[in-house]
Amino acid sequence: MKVLGIESSCDETACAIVEDGKKIISNVVATQIPFHEVYKGVVPEIASRKHAEWILPVVKQALKEANLTLEEIDAIAATNRPGLMGSLLVGLTFGKTLAWACNKPFIAINHMLGHLYSAHLENNIAYPYIGLLVSGGHSIIAKVNGFDNLEILGTTIDDSVGEAFDKVAKFYGLGYPGGVVIDKLAQKGDSKSFSFPVAKIDKREGHRYDMSFSGLKTAVIHQAELFLNEGYEKTNENICAAFQETAVKTLTSRLFKAIEDTGLKTVVAGGGVAANSRLRAILAERKDLNCIFPPLKLCGDNGAMIAGVAYHFLKRGERSTWDTTACARIPQFKRGLKNLEDFGRR
Ligand code: KG4
Ligand code: ZN
Numbered sequence: 012m013k014v015l016g017i018e019s020s021c022d023e024t025a026c027a028i029v030e031d032g033k034k035i036i037s038n039v040v041a042t043q044i045p046f047h048e049v050y051k052g053v054v055p056e057i058a059s060r061k062h063a064e065w066i067l068p069v070v071k072q073a074l075k076e077a078n079l080t081l082e083e084i085d086a087i088a089a090t091n092r093p094g095l096m097g098s099l100l101v102g103l104t105f106g107k108t109l110a111w112a113c114n115k116p117f118i119a120i121n122h123m124l125g126h127l128y129s130a131h132l133e134n135n136i137a138y139p140y141i142g143l144l145v146s147g148g149h150s151i152i153a154k155v156n157g158f159d160n161l162e163i164l165g166t167t168i169d170d171s172v173g174e175a176f177d178k179v180a181k182f183y184g185l186g187y188p189g190g191v192v193i194d195k196l197a198q199k200g201d202s203k204s205f206s207f208p209v210a211k212i213d214k215r216e217g218h219r220y221d222m223s224f225s226g227l228k229t230a231v232i233h234q235a236e237l238f239l240n241e242g243y244e245k246t247n248e249n250i251c252a253a254f255q256e257t258a259v260k261t262l263t264s265r266l267f268k269a270i271e272d273t274g275l276k277t278v279v280a281g282g283g284v285a286a287n288s289r290l291r292a293i294l295a296e297r298k299d300l301n302c303i304f305p306p307l308k309l310c311g312d313n314g315a316m317i318a319g320v321a322y323h324f325l326k327r328g329e330r331s332t333w334d335t336t337a338c339a340r341i342p343q344f345k346r347g348l349k350n351l352e353d354f355g356r357r
Contacts, residue, residue: 012085012325015073015109016318017066019102020094020122021147022053024065026073027314028084032322035132037076038308038315041065044188051181059097066105073314081113088321091119091331092338093148099337107333118321119331121341123149124159125316126281129305131158132319136303141275143266145290146282147173147188150262152220152269155279158323164269165220168212172258173284175224179254182232183247193251194288200252204243207231207257213265219272220265227257259289270300277301286310 013036018025027038043061047053074081089106091099103119110117127142142161144151150167170178173190180189185196207230210223230238231254235245243249266278278300284290286307294302309315 012322013079013083014086014088014318014321014325015070015084016120016314016316016321017070017087017089017102017106018122018125018312018314018317019062019066019098019105020090021098021312022047022058022061023312024062024069024102025312025314026066026070027318028073028077028079029132029315029318029322032319032326033132035315036079037073038313039069039073039076040311040313041069048187051184051187052177053095055095055097058095059101062098062101066101070105070109081109084113084115086110086116086118086321086325087113088118088120088317088325090122090125090317091335092121093341094122094337094339096337096339099339103335103337107335111333116325116330117333118324118329119335120317120321120324122312122317123151123282123341124161124320127155127161127279128158128320129281129309129313129316130279130303132309132315133306134303136277136279139275140277140279141266141269141273143262143278143280143285144282145172145262145280145284147171147177149282150222150224150284152265154269154273154275158320165213165218165222165265167222167224168218169223169225170228172222172224172262173282175228175258176255176284178228179231179251183250185247185251188283190284190287193255194286196248196251197255197289198252200246200248200250201243202252202256204240204245204249205235205238205253206240207238207253209257209261209264213268220269222261222265224258224261227254227261255287255289259287259293262290263293277303279303281305281310281316283311
């Protein structure tokens with residue numbers, strides 16, 4: 012089954028064709044970074060306009076690179092949740108229209124299930140495992156029982172980890188997207204130059220695996236000098252190294268607790284922050300675990316992860332109705348509710 016997957020939830024206009032949930036035949040990602048860079052963050056209005064401009068050429072390019080015609084595509088999938096509303100609507104509406112016009116099955120996909128599936132494109136991974144979903148919008152630790160079955164164990168109670176990287180980079184004028192720049196600068200800095208705080212909310216009842224990044228972000232932005240260790244220089248490299256170390260420690264401290272409590276030994280990461288070199292290094296040190304990361308090119312937003320996970324819904328006979336709409340937020344991902352209902356699914 013050849014599935015054409017469309018992704019437009021944030022600032023990448025992307026389309027890929029994937030066969031049987033595994034074989035990437037083509038994968039086109041048109042990044043809007045140069046248009047948002049000057050504003051040091053994603054401007055939703057610009058993002059949706061660029062998606063509207065680029066969606067047709069990107070889909071055409073994916074077909075061309077796959078050397079396939081639309082007739083040879085078996086089904087169409089598009090991200091419909093969560094993300095920027097105006098951006099989601101472009102890819103979703105385009106995908107639905109294409110499927111309707113060509114009389115193909117259509118399925119709307121949850122972006123975070125796509126991120127989790129990225130690692131499955133190149134690996135055969137058995138369920139259950141612990142999923143670590145870390146992106147610009149979310150930070151989630153889940154027990155993953157199947158491609159669409161996540162028991163959310165912990166989430167951030169405020170900013171996502173990617174957001175913290177982006178805001179710190181913005182404040183220090185380091186560039187956009189922040190994660191990539193900070194990761195690079197941190198490699199030249201000393202992580203012991205500052206000792207930023209890891210928020211202790213995991214001690215509260217019902218928050219064992221939850222995380223907080225807003226306090227860390229504020230400490231790094233406004234109070235860096237208070238946390239300066241003696242004898243160190245306050246350089247961007249040192250600030251980045253210490254911030255990154257604390258952000259990664261916040262994630263791994265909760266992740267390791269989830270691993271201990273569940274007894275699961277496999278960890279699968281996904282999302283833009285899964286590209287982080289320090290996170291990868293710390294998990295690589297845990298020789299007792301099987302830590303699986305997607306290749307760097309599949310950590311960020313792409314259509315292959317959407318087409319890949321869509322295959323499994325379609326194989327099960329699921330279809331989305333034409334009135335399926337976009338959904339900017341999935342409340343339980345944000346607020347740490349343990350309700351598994353997948354908001355926005357139709
Ligand atoms: O998954 P993604 O491309 O889009 C969302 O779904 O949000 O994630 C984007 C996020 C941004 O916050 C970006 O700064 C972060 O991923 N990111 C990184 C790295 N590369 C991208 N964060 C830390 N280290 C990186 N190497
Ligand atoms: Zn994403």
